[in-house]
Amino acid sequence: MLTLDLLINGLVIGVFYALMAIGLSLIFGILKVVNFAHGEFYMVGAYAYTLSALSLGISPWLSLPFALLVGLLLGLVVERLLMRPLYSGYTSWGVMRDEYAVIVTFALSIFLINIVDKVVGPYAYKGPALINISRITIGPVAISGHRLVAALLAVAIIVVVALIIRYTFWGRQIQAVSQNRLGASLAGIDTAKASAIVFSLAGGLAAVSGALLANIFNPTPDVGVFPAIKSYVIVVLGGMGSVPGSIIASIILGVLESFGGVYISYQYRDTFGLFILVLFLLFRPQGLFGEKAREV
């Protein structure tokens, strides 16, 4: 039954990876940059959830939307203050706009990690569980209540987001801008607004991901570093900018790590994904599903 356990475990982890990677993928789609502060959106969400529940004594079910709100706001502020020059022409970086984005988001990541370290402290807090059942047995598989509820919530959020992007007016604007920014703006789409929505949404999703996992990976200032690296692997694997691609890639990575950690090497578990990332960037930069990079 080890195999089934590993499979379920991998699927659950994969769902959380997806929650985070979707935002990163959307950002890449719309701005063609990688947000190196993505893990810190996750970290801020984990803290917002944990600290609001612990210090205000409110129910975790209220802390969860609070974390979402904090993430949405943080994403919005970062987009307005730092990402705008990427498309409004204020930056003096000329042809080096990608490099501007790398530096600014990388510095933002270090800034957020260290300011949280100073303000909240370096110690781990235990995130409260959404449901206090330590063990739920379904057929041959046992899983903790919190993990099950959190995974189901994550699936629900992913479905909602995917539907929003596919069918709503805003979602279609986002799709249009990521296919062709100039074309979209010629068709009357407010590309600045679309970018703001995407960044905000990405911040919210990463924050919720951090909140849902706060019970399993207790928040510390650098808790977001590893999830962020996983989501880089995922967006490359799934094809930069493709939402369905990143969902599938998340599941694949979750399951691969779950099995690889047992059957190949636990010590080097965290390097598998990085190797996959390098190999893909070198030999198949369009990702698993062959979505060709679109010219802008």
Next chain:
Amino acid sequence: MASAHPINRKLQTEFAASLVLLAFVGVLPAFVTNAYWQGVVVVSMYFAMLAVAWNILAGYTGQFSLAPAAFGMIGAYTTGLLSYYYGLTAIVGVPAAIVVAGVIGLVLGRIVLRLRGPYLALTTLSFAEIMRLVISNSIDFTRGDLGLNVPGIFDSRLAYYYMMLAVLLAIQVGLFYLLRSRAGLYLRAIRDDEIAAASRGVLIVYWKTFAFTLSAAICGLAGALYGHFAQFVSPELGLLSQTGVVISMVVIGGLGTMVGPIGGALLVYVLSEFLRDFGNYQLVVFAFLVIIFARFFREGLWGLLLAAFGRPGRPAAAATAAE
């Protein structure tokens, strides 16, 4: 011959400014006799070497690598392992570190040739993390996070001080002549427009790989010297936050200038030691400064200085950004 060309004049000014800065560092021990603060300057010179090396790639060739600290770690471990297993001294260890880091840099540079912007950043970031995780998990070979004790070279701190200064000066002089030569023009041409450069006959593959190898070799040298100074190496040398420190030094000092990395490294590291007494806020402050500089003053402190005191109407920022 072409010394009157504005590009060379810009280089000469920056080079002269960096020599003034290094001369200042040279006479500093006459006033700063405290061994602790001399050590602080030694470490800041280690960072200055990494910053200069990163600037060759990012500032002059347009390749944004996130691996300078990883190459420093590779250099430090090369000499560390050689002395741990074979009892070899720095005379063998330091050249070996340059070669090992250079060869790994050559291979990585050759591999990432086609990648730009976010793709290059992601690949070098993964490389850096893989290297660090491998070193910290190969406990049988490297003692993992416990680190390795490395023998020192000198007994006196001042000897380390002037050794680091001499090496930094040598790197800086070599870089000046490199950038003044045709090779320097090729590198900057690649940074500004790779396709245009190729169409004028610049060997893109050769020069990009060259820049990557050179940068990695300098990082390896810096790491090895640091290892012998600290008499200890650990995987923490390769942390991404260390790369963040290097980048912040270059961006605050002035990206793509000869004096920026050195000025930035000295300023940032020495200031951060001061800030340590006020509750360890240094990384918060510097990350914030990097964001502000990158957002508003791309040319860093050097650009601000030029704008304040330099020729009016031709600020450095406009010269580079105007393409």
